[in-house]
Amino acid sequence: xxxxxxxxxxxxxxxxxxxxxxxxxxxxxxxxxxxxxxxxxxxxxxxxxxxxxxxxxxxxxxxxxxxxxxxxxxxxxxxxxxxxxxxxxxxxxxxxxxxxxxxxxxxxxxxxxxxxxxxxxxxxxxxxxxxxxxxxxxxxxxxxxxxxxxxxxxxxxxxxxxxxxxxxxxxxxxxxxxxxxxxxxxxxxxxxxxxxxxxxxxxx
Numbered sequence: 001x002x003x004x005x006x007x008x009x010x011x012x013x014x015x016x017x018x019x020x021x022x023x024x025x026x027x028x029x030x031x032x033x034x035x036x037x038x039x040x041x042x043x044x045x046x047x048x049x050x051x052x053x054x055x056x057x058x059x060x061x062x063x064x065x066x067x068x069x070x071x072x073x074x075x076x077x078x079x080x081x082x083x084x085x086x087x088x089x090x091x092x093x094x095x096x097x098x099x100x101x102x103x104x105x106x107x108x109x110x111x112x113x114x115x116x117x118x119x120x121x122x123x124x125x126x127x128x129x130x131x132x133x134x135x136x137x138x139x140x141x142x143x144x145x146x147x148x149x150x151x152x153x154x155x156x157x158x159x160x161x162x163x164x165x166x167x168x169x170x171x172x173x174x175x176x177x178x179x180x181x182x183x184x185x186x187x188x189x190x191x192x193x194x195x196x197x198x199x200x201x202x203x204x
Contacts, residue, residue: 001092001093001094001140002093002094002138002139002140002141003093003094003095003096003118003135003138003139003140004091004093004094004095004096004139004140004141004142004143004193004196005095005096005097005098005132005135005139005141005142005143005158006088006095006096006097006098006117006142006143007097007098007099007142007143007144007145007146007149008097008099008101008106008122009071009099009100009101009145009166009168010144010145010146010163010166010167010168011081011084011143011144011145011163011166012080012081012084012085012088012097012110013078013079013080013081013109013166014078014079014080014081014166015071015078015166015168016166016167016168018071018074018077018078019042019067019071019168020036020037020042021036022067022070022071022074023036023042023045023046023067024036025070026046026063026066026067026070027045027046027054030054032045032054039167039168039169039170039173040170042168046063046067048060051063051064068100068101068102068123069102071101071102071105072101072102072104072105072108073105075105075106075108075109076108076109078109080109080110080113081165081166081186083185083186084165084186084189085113085116086186087186087189087190087193088116088117089116090190091193093140094118094138095116095117095118096117096118096119096120096121096135096138096139097117097119097120097121098121098122098128098131098132098135098142099120099121099122099123099128100122100123100127100128101122101123102122102123102124103120103121103122103123103124103125104122104124106120106122107120121135128149128152129152129155132152132153132156132158133156136156136157136158139158140159140196141158141159141160141161141180141193141196142158142159142160142161143160143161143163143183143189143193144160144161144162144163145162145163145164145166145167145168145169145174146167146168146169146174147169147173147174147177150162150174150177150178150179151177153179159180159196160179160180161179161180161181161182161183161189161192161193161196162174162175162177162179162181162182162183163182163183163184163189164182164183164184165184165185165186181195
């Protein structure tokens, strides 16, 4: 049976406000004071285009790493979505957590819950598109909260479920990206995953 893949931020943990706050702190160090309180303002102030404009494309990666490090520093302050963790625990398939963040911070926050996953991999091992491509043969479906991840899955031919409870992207944008399914809560995710699991068994 193929594995179920999970994103971390916005799916397993409520990190949206922390991510916005970290971006505000980085921008403030450049003398830019911008309140970030939505996905739209986050993209406008700290998206790739904004980062390129601020420090140049050749240095933008340093800004993204600074953001990852701030998020790792805040790791233990982030609230887990306990109802989603319960869904993960009931998935009768291998589980792989693939994040664009730093995996050591993820593991620190998850604590014993990390044992639910057969593998946890993050930026220490490479960029997310590459991490996903390396595991596409093992994955049957991926659960995410971002348009960029949906696009990665589409390029790989990997079924993808979009979730909305902690999304870092606008819900309408998620729908417009045309994931294979959308889950609005834990019960919805459990139902959708059960359907994918059933299909896998039917095809085996």
